[in-house]
Amino acid sequence: MQKIKINNTGEVLYTETLDNGLKILMVPNYKVKNFYLTINTKFGSIHTDFKFNGKNFKLPKGTAHFLEHLLFNMPDGSSAHDYFSQIGSNVNAFTSYDVTCYEVYANNKFKENLSYLLKFVYTPYFTKELVNGEKGIITEEIKMISDNPASEIVYGLFRNVFIKDERQYLISGTIEDIKKMTSEDLNTAYEAFYHPENMFLIITGNFKPEEAVAITINTMKEMEFSEYIKPVLKTIKEPSKVKNEYAEKEMPVDKEKVTVCLKIPKNNFKSLKLTDLELRLYINLIMRINFGSTSLLKEELLSGGIITTSISTYLIATDEYLVQAIMVATEYPDYFIKRVKDTLQNLIITEEEITRKVKSSISSLIMSFDDIEIVNNDIQEDIINYGSYITDMISLYRKLNMETAQKVLGKLNKNISAIHILKPKSQQN
């Protein structure tokens, strides 16, 4: 087992890779009572088109999410929920664009919780009846998402920004996609993506790393896995243009929800030789200074009555692009868009601001270690985004400097790529 210090936090990361390929990452915290287990597979909603074992597959959209729902069913007719309820643990799961995660939160019976989590995730059981029964539930979930403006802000943005990238589709798929789902689709997806080699287990909270590894080995020793064949995902070349430069949709919102977005090719920054993480840190820094809670723009818009809360910023990365969204609720969308355009043309960074933001980021990071869910989520995100958990984040923050920030700023595409607006929908009297 490898033991790595997480710099300047007093915390330690333990890692182990089992013979079957499963990677285990552990950050114990003996001051808390609880532990949090997640088993993750690198399979999300965007992974629908791939070659596996010599055959090409194109799964219905929403397969990863559907599979996540069904995996809780056990061959004896029970559900994994039954077991975890009996021992007083919380079990849940979620699917995102690039990962499916099964999670257990509890404070006793560590061995039982970990063993059963592995057991149910590695026991696929998808019958026609179960698949059909789940369709109604997921249909209602999709409608629930469609009634939620907060979800539509993100989905609407991606629908208009991406032309080929699968992020333009709902993680759950549409009601029509769900109708097409079969147990064969789920079996294919499971076989291709649920091999331990494509998965990782993260444990945070109060537990002993050696014991966790022993329990995992012991639980998995009777499980049979075929030799790992890596699914080859279809490469998608996403154009630099957006699908729609302007789009609007009516929903029951109080005032317009405006999202302004930049679609930035990573290639622009190639000559700077920054890692993906460093590039994201610089872009975040620039956006925080110019649009965040201490920005002059926010103060101006707030005191002018253009916004009433804050400007939210959100950065996501695909293989080729960074997509930076800037979002507000406002009654004056045109004025807001104009001011964003002006600000983008005059982005500023100062030494003083960089120092302050770095100091506050380091404090936030240290405080985040109190929360075993945040630590677990951070590890998951790092693995998905960067391939491994970043244990010297504080050093990376300290290295952020004015010179490089200026260079990144110089290469930043400062023109708005797309605008998405949710408009108030009126009720019939």
Added chain:
Amino acid sequence: MVYKREKHGAYTLHTIKTDKFKLCHMELIFRNNVIKEDITKRNVLFDLLTEANKEYPTRRLLTLKLEDLYNSSIYSVTSKVGNAILTNVCLDFINPKYTDKNVLEETLKLPLDMVFNPLAFNGEFDSKLVEITKKRAEGEIKSIKENPKKYAIMKAIETLGDTPSSYSNVGTLTDLEKITPSSLYKYYEEVLKNDYVDIYIIGNLDMENVSKIINKYAEFKIIKNHPFSFYVENMKRKPVVKKEKFIYLQTNLVTILHLNKLTDFEKKYVAHLYNLILGGGSLETKLYQRLRVDNSLCYNVNSMYQKYDGLILITTAVDINAEDKAFKLIKQSIKDMSNKVSDEELNQAKEAIIAALNMNMDNIGKIVDNYFYQNESDIDDFETRIENFKKVTLEDIYNLSKKVSISTIFSLVGGEDNAKN
């Protein structure tokens, strides 16, 4: 964990020393009996007090200061709990052990300064600041409709009539219009004069020093001594059935159950377990089984026990054509609670609630909540609670179910047709 309580004249200081967290947390808790007309004013007031003050006259300047104090944060939360209105002015900050400069006194002083040195002159708050916070409150009130579940609950509890249980947490536009810089300042003076105040601080700190610092800056002067209670007495009544249309795709349903004349033990223990078995707990509840597992009618169905109101609220969202079937299944699930609860279900509910109590002990804010409700309400200490939950029997659940009746059946009927063309 070492808890100490010190009476400091007009306020009480509670210190909780623990090395569990790298974070430290302070709460100034203001509490009083709720007055319907004051809810909106109170939301605006505390938003304003934590937005700016004389030293930091804009939120931007305050945020820059907070970043200098190693990314500390100040915020307020106002909530209605039964008959009470509580406002928690919170400060989160990193333990000084992790900072290169000791800024503890400056940090602890800040929320107290926000309360005692607001941006006000000659008996009026700064009009610009009032305008900003009023607009924000207006947004909060109007945007309730963006959350179908919250909006349906708000409409459903309105049917309860003239009782604190029916008041909306966010206030009303009518009350908001009446707020002026001077009326708000008058209310501020009333709050300082009439609200009970407790200060809680938790973290790995030298609490003697903390006590001295807080005592230096907490200028609460008036000792309060008026009756205060969390409990609301709602009366049993015939079910009120109400429907409204709205432009969501789904129909949102809210069923309100009234719990009639519970004993103290039932309020504190049996009703919690009853609620967990019915719909408040895991994904194995009566409601979840009937609506989601057996009939694929919904994604979520939950029940919430409102202890101080003596109510249980059941919420779900279903297809627009499934409303009647869903209500029928909800009623059947309630009926099941009178004679069809297994030992296994009761034991699962006990396990779940004990696990939840333990989970709360890892959350800095929930530890403060725990001490607050033990001190100001009738909640027993941690060990007693666990022992008493274990004592609850099936007979207790069945007896309680005899005291449960439906008070409201509310549907927020969805459908694309409800939109104006």
